[in-house]
Amino acid sequence: MAAMEIEKLDIYNAKSGKFVTSLYGLKTSSSVLDVKHSINLQKSVLKPERQEVRLEQKGKGLKDEETLADVGVKEKEAKLYVKDLGPQMGWSTVFLCEYAGPLFIYLWVYHRPWLLYGEEAASKPVSLCAQLAAGCWTVHYAKRLVETKVVHRFSHATMPLFNLFKNCTYYWGFSAYVAYHINHPLFTPPPLFQTYTALAAFVVCELGNLSIHLALRNLRPPGTKERRVPYPDSNPLTMLFNAVSCPNYTYEVGAWVSFTIMTQCLPAGMFALCGFYQMAMWAMGKHRNYRKDFKNYPNRKAIIPFLL
Template sequence: MEIEILSAQSSKSIGVLNNLTPTTNIRELKKKVQGLKKSLYPDRQALRLEPRGKILKDDESLQILGLKNGSKLYVKDLGPQIGWKTVFLAEYAGPLFVYLWMYRRPWLFYGDVGAAVPVHYVVHMAAGCWTLHYAKRLLETLFVHRFSHATMPIFNLFKNCSYYWLFTLYVAYHVNHPLYTAPGRVQAYGSLAAFLLCELGNLSIHVALRNLRPPGTTVRKIPVATSNPLTALFDLVSCPNYTYEFGSWLSFAIMTQCLPAGLFALAGMYQMSVWALGKHRAYKKDFPKYPRSRKAIVPFVL
């Protein structure tokens, strides 16, 4: 069997792949496409039946796709790629180090007054919460998350790092400022308790999602609550990890009573809502028996 490979961008022929069988899958086909054009390594390719069609899954075979001798496939160059794990480690390590640097009140930002003014206990609590969150993120990236895609466009590394690192600098500058005014004890400690609960809930959801996908696969299943009571939020929303994430940063903002922290929570909520709505639509499309009562991220609302 022969299949002609064309560029999805220009419709120009890249070459013809031969000696294919009906059981050849897209993953194997991508390796053969690289033989036609060395720069198109498999993670850089998106194969489609039409130039703007749906991206074909790696485990789909030529027979399942209805391809025959002389058929055509279109390949889109996704550009230089970088591993998801590498991006996550970079975007999470930055906020950890930037915040702890600002926590020391460097002379560059605060001058001589930074070392002269005592540090309020809420400032210490905030540094502890920030450290806990991003240390957890780093450990989850290394030991918990199983990625459905191996890579992402390298541009995302700079975009994601800029968002996290600069927002961290903005928040940390104000929380650690010598003129910072802290809220009362009830507000601070109540918010701290809520922050810790949401962090534990977020971790619980990530572990539950990890256990849905066997190692080395891209299997997708309907996520459901486990014996851990913190996963019961799956009964109400499709992406409870985002719900808990927003809860953590809302609690942090209330605990510090800092406007930049509130803006960070709102910006995160907006982006996570976009992701959650997309995942929610995908779940409903891919699983006919998906619970219709679930919302995307906010129970009963969104």
């Protein structure tokens, strides 16, 4: 069927309901991204990446690749709603800032600066546990930085600028808090058996997390937003896909629980608990979307096998 021209498409503010502008010359075959570009021509401050276009004022944001016909806009005169998401910043830039901070902050505190511990602290011996903890922390965040540059393929190019400050406050603040206690001259390490056992679990979880990220990367062809159901591959660490929808989060939580046991540090446990709560929320959301978008989605939990 030939595309029909939409004589006038009225755009309203999704927050206030007030009229924003009218668009002309679009067709039912025009994409949501075309609508965003047309809005930007009328309202220069509303760059396409900071817009969320909705069919209804309180509705869900439409995908850029959907056409107006796909979402039910087929009348000669119609209306849509736009939400201003605010100033945006690239996902990779935000992630690099998030992860570089914890790496440098922890290593700075590891050297026991006089500003935190006094003049004599740097000359006192550092326990093997504290040394291993610094190594684990460094490996984890160095891995994240590398993954951000060469592994992850983001479905969205940008995120709100506010997230940069929120996320950096969380990661940088906890890094200083955890590092201060583990590297304190009065830090008391747990027994060596406990340290080594938890270290082994940490390494397995880090390798598992990397394996899942690589598997997810291979699901999405470069330059696309295609979504597929993830399944285990030849790597045995990806077998967790049989039990949960987001095994990358499962391994991430496992790594920080292991780190907490390895150091027997309460701030590290608080960091693990806060991280688990946030990742559980993300995992349950992704799990719901998988079940909604794929009819024959496997019987899995979101993040914890058999439980959650």
